[in-house]
Amino acid sequence: MEVDAAGRASTLCDAAVAGDRLALSRLLTAVENRTPVAEAALRRLYPAAGRAHLVGITGPPGSGKSTLVAALIAEVRAAGRPVAVIAVDPSSPITGGALLGDRVRMQAYADDGDVFIRSMASRGHAGGLASTSTAAAAVLDAAGFDLILIETVGTGQSEVEVAAAADTTVVLEAPEMGDEVQAIKAGLLEVADLVVVNKGDKPGAQRTAAQLRAMLVASAPRDPADARPRPKRPEVLITTAATGAGVPELLAALDRHRVAGRDGLSAAARLARAEAQVWAIVADRLRERLHDPVHEAATGALLEEVARHRLDPYAAADRLLAEIESD
Amino acid sequence: MEVDAAGRASTLCDAAVAGDRLALSRLLTAVENRTPVAEAALRRLYPAAGRAHLVGITGPPGSGKSTLVAALIAEVRAAGRPVAVIAVDPSSPITGGALLGDRVRMQAYADDGDVFIRSMASRGHAGGLASTSTAAAAVLDAAGFDLILIETVGTGQSEVEVAAAADTTVVLEAPEMGDEVQAIKAGLLEVADLVVVNKGDKPGAQRTAAQLRAMLVASAPRDPADARPRPKRPEVLITTAATGAGVPELLAALDRHRVAGRDGLSAAARLARAEAQVWAIVADRLRERLHDPVHEAATGALLEEVARHRLDPYAAADRLLAEIESD
Numbered sequence: 339m340e341v342d343a344a345g346r347a348s349t350l351c352d353a354a355v356a357g358d359r360l361a362l363s364r365l366l367t368a369v370e371n372r373t374p375v376a377e378a379a380l381r382r383l384y385p386a387a388g389r390a391h392l393v394g395i396t397g398p399p400g401s402g403k404s405t406l407v408a409a410l411i412a413e414v415r416a417a418g419r420p421v422a423v424i425a426v427d428p429s430s431p432i433t434g435g436a437l438l439g440d441r442v443r444m445q446a447y448a449d450d451g452d453v454f455i456r457s458m459a460s461r462g463h464a465g466g467l468a469s470t471s472t473a474a475a476a477v478l479d480a481a482g483f484d485l486i487l488i489e490t491v492g493t494g495q496s497e498v499e500v501a502a503a504a505d506t507t508v509v510l511e512a513p514e515m516g517d518e519v520q521a522i523k524a525g526l527l528e529v530a531d532l533v534v535v536n537k538g539d540k541p542g543a544q545r546t547a548a549q550l551r552a553m554l555v556a557s558a559p560r561d562p563a564d565a566r567p568r569p570k571r572p573e574v575l576i577t578t579a580a581t582g583a584g585v586p587e588l589l590a591a592l593d594r595h596r597v598a599g600r601d602g603l604s605a606a607a608r609l610a611r612a613e614a615q616v617w618a619i620v621a622d623r624l625r626e627r628l629h630d631p632v633h634e635a636a637t638g639a640l641l642e643e644v645a646r647h648r649l650d651p652y653a654a655a656d657r658l659l660a661e662i663e664s665d
Numbered sequence: 666m667e668v669d670a671a672g673r674a675s676t677l678c679d680a681a682v683a684g685d686r687l688a689l690s691r692l693l694t695a696v697e698n699r700t701p702v703a704e705a706a707l708r709r710l711y712p713a714a715g716r717a718h719l720v721g722i723t724g725p726p727g728s729g730k731s732t733l734v735a736a737l738i739a740e741v742r743a744a745g746r747p748v749a750v751i752a753v754d755p756s757s758p759i760t761g762g763a764l765l766g767d768r769v770r771m772q773a774y775a776d777d778g779d780v781f782i783r784s785m786a787s788r789g790h791a792g793g794l795a796s797t798s799t800a801a802a803a804v805l806d807a808a809g810f811d812l813i814l815i816e817t818v819g820t821g822q823s824e825v826e827v828a829a830a831a832d833t834t835v836v837l838e839a840p841e842m843g844d845e846v847q848a849i850k851a852g853l854l855e856v857a858d859l860v861v862v863n864k865g866d867k868p869g870a871q872r873t874a875a876q877l878r879a880m881l882v883a884s885a886p887r888d889p890a891d892a893r894p895r896p897k898r899p900e901v902l903i904t905t906a907a908t909g910a911g912v913p914e915l916l917a918a919l920d921r922h923r924v925a926g927r928d929g930l931s932a933a934a935r936l937a938r939a940e941a942q943v944w945a946i947v948a949d950r951l952r953e954r955l956h957d958p959v960h961e962a963a964t965g966a967l968l969e970e971v972a973r974h975r976l977d978p979y980a981a982a983d984r985l986l987a988e989i990e991s992d
Binding site for chain 1: 712713974979
């Protein structure tokens with residue numbers, strides 16, 4: 339089985355790196371499903387990754403994320419650069435499911451080998467989203483995509499974390515009629531490297547941008563534990579994704595932030611991604627071990643005791659840890 | 666320090682169980698911040714918990730979750746029963762932050778000792794949301810709240826998981842004008858024990874309910890790995906939370922589902938909650954150990970190697986596991 343997985347991974351990796359998009363798709367499916375092929379492929383591809391610019395794009399529903407991503411793709415392609423998109427679909431936590439506009443968008447670039455769009459469901463156990471999207475980005479990176487956009491909806495803990503772990507995080511906002519700016523309400527500004535007021539042709543866009551700039555001057559720095567040196571403050575841009583207005587300026591701002599990142603700005607983001615990935619694997623390995631034929635019965639009984647409130651979860655955790663150490 | 670925490674926890678627990686709401690608030694703050702007091706308190710309170718009915722309420726933004734929760738509180742109080750609410754606030758992933766309507770709602774029950782409303786931020790590391798809300802529910806349960814409503818926005822992986830891990834999961838939906846039912850689009854139906862079309866006075870409510878009933882007849886069963894016996898199919902109710910219409914029927918349906926749960930329907934949910942809690946503690950313990958003064962340097966260097974793509978994350982995970990076992 340292990341040998342099979344390694345063999346299959348090596349075939350798929352070679353093909354994906356050589357430009358075979360079907361092989362790339364299959365690798366990403368393996369990554370999503372955490373199969374042995376995914377492990378073998380990631381071990382193989384990881385040293386070749388780490389060069390791409392990962393850009394997280396998040397914002398409240400209705401801010402026009404997908405339209406902006408489509409406009410960015412057009413802009414990047416006009417410059418002759420390849421681009422990959424990981425769209426973290428909040429749809430099904432259980433069946434997954436890539437519905438919607440995704441396929442429509444895909445269609446426009448069906449014959450363009452330098453555009454790769456992949457939908458990933460928000461599913462799997464806790465922490466799965468961050469490690470899966472990081473692993474998917476590593477595969478795309480190794481396959482030669484130099485710019486990887488990760489689109490998430492800015493209303494879930496895991497989803498915001500995924501976008502915030504990119505080298506550059508773009509927070510979108512739509513012009514507001516009232517005085518309540520959604521991204522502020524949702525605390526999204528704190529993860530922003532760039533703030534974009536989209537739907538710039540709507541009334542209120544300039545006012546919302548001004549409000550955001552004022553907020554950002556006043557706002558406190560990030561979590562003090564975050565060692566990443568912070569630029570003076572996030573730039574606020576205005577785009578109209580539907581017409582493409584402001585999109586060249588956004589791409590230029592992304593490229594500037596990338597260059598700044600090379601000087602150390604994104605080191606913390608890279609470390610955070612590495613940590614999320616390693617921890618997810620440690621957790622998977624432990625879970626596997628505690629549910630293997632030797633330990634399954636004991637683990638199950640212990641969790642059952644906790645479910646029945648006959649044992650507290652701390653005592654159960656300590657027993658599981660003792661179990662691991664005594665192996 | 667340990668002794669101090671145990672002493673403080675015991676004082677707070679005794680007071681909280683005796684009805685001191687300030688002590689209860691302090692315990693929940695400790696739980697949110699994962700302090701040593703929280704651990705000591707949970708170990709103490711856990712055996713007394715496990716009796717309450719946990720009801721998850723989730724749905725897309727705009728479906729009226731908060732209004733429905735307020736209407737349910739009124740209905741439950743009219744019956745003379747105590748009720749606690751954990752509102753998982755999607756606001757800030759970083760500063761946390763209980764903004765909004767919450768405080769306003771709180772106000773109405775400021776003098777009612779049998780209503781306790783608590784906002785919890787979606788923050789902390791992956792998996793934190795599920796284990797923190799489960800721990801908070803255990804504290805409220807031990808403090809005598811027999812019905813605990815857990816309100817989350819249905820657009821994030823973690824948030825949906827939290828609601829889905831309740832004994833009874835209610836999925837809200839607003840009447841749709843178009844033919845696209847949001848909860849279906851978001852895959853929320855699959856976690857539903859009860860489906861509620863709220864804003865029942867709006868045109869389209871009956872049609873949306875009919876559409877949902879048709880969907881539910883056609884829909885496949887849950888994840889086959891979920892051993893929980895599933896009732897024929899989720900009931901679909903119509904409420905108008907703003908006027909209270911349909912809310913007595915909803916409460917009756919919740920109570921019926923609770924009774925059914927006693928016959929085994931919610932055993933899987935209880936086991937899932939226990940597992941989430943135990944795993945979060947195992948992960949915390951391991952993380953602490955690998956970042957303690959003895960291991961910190963080695964762990965940091967290892968993660969740095971992964972961040973630089975000189976080591977793949979699987980190899981790093983295996984080294985960390987070996988480290989733990991060799992202790």
